[in-house]
Amino acid sequence: MSNRFYDFSASLQQLEQQNLYRRRRIVDGPQAVELQVEGRRLLNFCSNDYLGLANHPDVVAAFRSGADRYGCGSGAAHLICGHSSAHHALEQELAAFTGRERALLFSTGYMANLGAISALVGRGDYVFEDRLNHASLLDGGLLSGARFQRYRHADSEDLQAKLARAQGRALIVSDGVFSMDGDVAPLPELVRLADACQAGLLIDDAHGFGVLGRNGGGVVEHFGLSAEQVPILMGTLGKAFGTFGAFVAGSAELIEYLIQKARTYVFTTAMPAAVAEATRAGLRLLQAESWRREQLQALIGHFRRGAEQQGLQLMDSATAIQPLVVGDSGRALAASRQLADLGFWVGAIRPPTVPAGSARLRITFTAHHSLQQVDALLAALGKVLR
Numbered sequence: 001m002s003n004r005f006y007d008f009s010a011s012l013q014q015l016e017q018q019n020l021y022r023r024r025r026i027v028d029g030p031q032a033v034e035l036q037v038e039g040r041r042l043l044n045f046c047s048n049d050y051l052g053l054a055n056h057p058d059v060v061a062a063f064r065s066g067a068d069r070y071g072c073g074s075g076a077a078h079l080i081c082g083h084s085s086a087h088h089a090l091e092q093e094l095a096a097f098t099g100r101e102r103a104l105l106f107s108t109g110y111m112a113n114l115g116a117i118s119a120l121v122g123r124g125d126y127v128f129e130d131r132l133n134h135a136s137l138l139d140g141g142l143l144s145g146a147r148f149q150r151y152r153h154a155d156s157e158d159l160q161a162k163l164a165r166a167q168g169r170a171l172i173v174s175d176g177v178f179s180m181d182g183d184v185a186p187l188p189e190l191v192r193l194a195d196a197c198q199a200g201l202l203i204d205d206a207h208g209f210g211v212l213g214r215n216g217g218g219v220v221e222h223f224g225l226s227a228e229q230v231p232i233l234m235g236t237l238g239k240a241f242g243t244f245g246a247f248v249a250g251s252a253e254l255i256e257y258l259i260q261k262a263r264t265y266v267f268t269t270a271m272p273a274a275v276a277e278a279t280r281a282g283l284r285l286l287q288a289e290s291w292r293r294e295q296l297q298a299l300i301g302h303f304r305r306g307a308e309q310q311g312l313q314l315m316d317s318a319t320a321i322q323p324l325v326v327g328d329s330g331r332a333l334a335a336s337r338q339l340a341d342l343g344f345w346v347g348a349i350r351p352p353t354v355p356a357g358s359a360r361l362r363i364t365f366t367a368h369h370s371l372q373q374v375d376a377l378l379a380a381l382g383k384v385l386r
């Protein structure tokens, strides 16, 4: 081809040389602890299906009967004719679950964050983000056109100093549980600063819902914070809920505002109603079956004790995300490959997903893992990281 625009080979080669090239593995069959991956059976330690609901019979049955009742496509955006009684019921159930007046469904978490942040702040405003926030939160801040500032990870003093210099409306944005580190944001501090500075506060609890809190209410339940203290609460449905999509929960007025203003809400097709029906089943299980959270905590404790005995360098995480930082991308990639040869699937997370020099193995647990499987993983990690 002579048109140089289409020549991507140098960029691709560079990624390969830097050990930053990404490849997809083809999975056959449903999400489970054991996955069939390109002719191999691998023990899955990289999924976000924390409660093991992605292939739960009740969730699958609700999806099927949802398809029987509503068909497949939703036909249009929510504001045209795509908002079904299934979507509406799920929104009401999510509002009740989160203890908020209303909830609003988005088609993905990425879109929820882009849409909400860019609706809430704009030119002349400020947005303050933890530097380890999920890409969708950072991108939402950049898209908004507000003055964009990152504060040091989980550092409320740095945030306070930055807030003190801001003149105008400000929004503070943070992950509840950090997706690549597994640690929890200093939420009570963020709440205090937001109140003191009359700033907005948006918490993305993609990895806290279902996992943290007695009832799976996530990081706000973990800290015992009210709807007034965390007025904008976002969650995703593709992780512990076991399905797909996302929501923002808050006051009736906030939700009404987002319906008018969030462009990723207004200008996109509604998720299939059957997905909403499946999610209603996922939400019921997430709330009712607390044994899943208890099993997860048992696995996490078991893993951390075993890793410590082996002298593995753990991060400060009490959640289902247990990363082992190895630093170099090539080393992380090689470790992940060796683990696969031993029958374990653990993802190598590299820049730009994590800061340069902090490539890691991101180990995640689900309620369906057994203690024996965790022991087997620990033995394999011992071999590979020695």
Ligand SMILES: *Cc1c(COP(=O)(O)O)cnc(C)c1O
Pocket (backbone or CB within 6 Å): 107, 108, 109, 110, 111, 113, 134, 136, 175, 179, 204, 206, 207, 236, 237, 238, 245, 246
């Ligand atoms: C996964 C994730 C998202 C994106 O959600 P999707 O529904 O997968 O688009 C947003 N924020 C955080 C913190 C996440 O981990």
